Amino acid sequence: MQDLLKYTLRIADTSLILGQRLSEWCSKGPTLEEDIALSNISLDLFGQANGLLEYASKIDGSRTADDLAFKRNEREFYNLQICEQENGHFGDTMVRQFLCDTYFMLFYQELSKSEDETLAAIANKSIKEVSYHLRHSKNWLIRLGDGTDQSKEKVQKSIENIWKFTGEFFEMDDLDNLMYANKIGVNNIKLKDEWDIIVNQVLLEAKINRPKDSYMMTGSKKGLHTELLGKMLAEMQYLPRAYPDAKW
């Protein structure tokens, strides 16, 4: 049970933290339309996280979904490190989003075949949302990469900065191997080929150079994070921790 809990939390945290990051764009979007688009995507991610945290809460037996979101510390979060990276400028956000959306799409496609019915159902629901997100971020990447000299230069830099966080998508540790062997989890290594095909194709269209793989960041599966997560959690968790009985 503890294994399934941790596995579920990894997926939930990845959605939760990316959703929290994206929500920082709310009221600051480059246009009204884009502001709403980003907030929509953020809310979709919160929805996915909520479903997964409810399930995690059921497995856990004692903590509620809110407890899991707001009362765990940094080292107990298992989101991929790419999700906690700062929004930067709009191009930075779109590059991060595109790389994540492509991964989510492939990951949920595999997870929908899981023998764990709840995870499979959440994955099925998420695929629809994520395929729209991917369409949105992909189009922006092409628009910016194949746009002006300035936009091209900026997103080229964005992808070079964030590339070191893409290694984590395809890591397999003991828990992943166990979950995969039990037909509950996903073989992340298997996602890599298709991820490469989609990413290469879009980068080609966007006239952006694919960065060379060099050192890749790692650690989130053990609860290790960049310094950015702590600050995010401080903001995200402040209210429920300061006022534990606060109600909506």
Added chain:
Amino acid sequence: MLPKHIQKNKNNKDKMTKDKSTVWEVFIQSKNGLAHKHFGNVHAEDKEMALQNARDLYTRRNEGSCIWVVKSEHIVSSVPEDETSFFDPSNDKVYRHPTFYKMPEGAKHI
């Protein structure tokens, strides 16, 4: 020389026009078979962005099954000055309304 406040407005207007992206009109079909209805407009730089912006702005609450976007500049509209010559002449032509027919029982929406 124009009064100062008008000059300023003019400058503002020029700046606005320069920064503004294209406006697109959004039409949404709520159900298969029904006509597309005008919902509002969005700003966008290209077709795909217009479609996505329309989707994000106007179909958040399950309003639609199909979206059309059309550049606003492609819509030809009558102007208020046309109103008298366009619409008034039909005022006194009651025979254009099918009020002299008996409505068949059960016929709705006529």
